[in-house]
Amino acid sequence: MSAPAHIDSLHFAKSGSELSGQLKVDQLPRLRDSLDRDDVAVQYRISGLTADGRPALRVQIEVEVWQTCQRCLERFPLSLELDEVLPIARTAAQLSYWEDLDPLLDALVAERQMDIAGLVEDEILLGLPTAPRHPDGECEVLALNQ
Numbered sequence: 667m668s669a670p671a672h673i674d675s676l677h678f679a680k681s682g683s684e685l686s687g688q689l690k691v692d693q694l695p696r697l698r699d700s701l702d703r704d705d706v707a708v709q710y711r712i713s714g715l716t717a718d719g720r721p722a723l724r725v726q727i728e729v730e731v732w733q734t735c736q737r738c739l740e741r742f743p744l745s746l747e748l749d750e751v752l753p754i755a756r757t758a759a760q761l762s763y764w765e766d767l768d769p770l771l772d773a774l775v776a777e778r779q780m781d782i783a784g785l786v787e788d789e790i791l792l793g794l795p796t797a798p799r800h801p802d803g804e805c806e807v808l809a810l811n812q
């Protein structure tokens with residue numbers, strides 16, 4: 667059985683539901699430049715829980731993305747393992763109240779038909795490094811120029 671494409675996010679969080687699945691590159695259009703066509707899939711798991719008294723979704727993602735090294739401009743594969751807990755606000759007003767209390771909070775507004783692929787895509791985009799680089803000493807072009 668394949669995982670559903672949408673969940674009722676608040677109900678999912680409150681009932682402590684869990685689901686896991688895979689997404690393919692063509693389901694993640696905003697990541698097309700970062701994922702290889704040959705990449706099998708993005709692995710994800712979503713669990714409902716209570717965090718600091720708020721209903722929340724824990725989102726765990728494993729994916730290999732292709733990044734361009736800012737030092738040598740070569741593309742290289744980067745393994746990302748993301749694990750985020752996202753509180754679910756009942757309304758946009760509640761979300762902005764929470765964000766006033768904690769400007770760094772990463773929270774969602776409840777949706778009856780939350781798009782799982784969109785959520786996973788958002789989290790991967792947030793998890794990408796701002797200045798990706800090979801580990802020190804692994805830039806081949808730079809090494810040749812020395």
Ligand SMILES: [Zn+2]
Nearest residue numbers: 735738800805
């Ligand atoms: Zn490099």
